[in-house]
Amino acid sequence: MxxxxxxxxxxxxxxxxxxxxxxxxxxxxxxxxxxxxxxxALEKSVKAGASGASSLIAKQREMIQSALQEVTEAAQGLRAPGNPQEMLGKQADFARRSFEAALKNAGEVADIVRKSGSESVEILRERIRESMQEVRDSYDKKK
Known part of the structure; x- marks a missing residue:
């Protein structure tokens, strides 16, 4: 062939x-x-975005692993017989820690997304600046 x-x-x-x-x-x-x-410049911008997406996926994986570990530990702690007030205290503590972890994780995810987006946009902005300068320089050459 x-x-x-x-x-x-x-x-x-x-x-x-x-x-x-x-x-x-x-x-x-x-x-x-x-x-x-x-x-x-477009390729660099896309790579920066992809890097941000990879970081985001890694962070989400870490968050899920941490949450599963905490749930496992909490479930083991709740199995043991004890007084109801102590059990409610453990549940409340677990809920508080979960809420605090969710807030912290949401902030970290937002930072990753913001940084990745800012980096991608800045790469394109810089190329636009360079391009405008190239246009100016070409007009100056023709004069």
Missing amino acids: AKKPEPESFMDMFSKFGRDLKMPAVDVDDIVSHHRKNLE
Whole structure:
């Protein structure tokens, strides 16, 4: 079976298209370079988001393991016969600790999401700043 030739990359097709147009005063290599930088910035942004998602999953796994361990310990403590007031005290203590852990975990999850989102957005903002400077520089060259 004959092997199919590799398809051209998007950047190669764009470069070829620009050269085929043969428009005056258009530097196709600069345009391709510009878009390559945009795609690289987008890739970095996506990686930052993916890293944040991985951190979030790890944190949720840790929270579930901790909760299961606490429930197991609480259930073992409640099995032992004892006076009802002591049992109610243990249940109330468990409920308080669970509530405090839930608040702490919610705050940590929010921090992970905020940090990941901020990092992704900042990468794109920086590329926009660079892109605007590149546009300014290209106009300055033409003058």
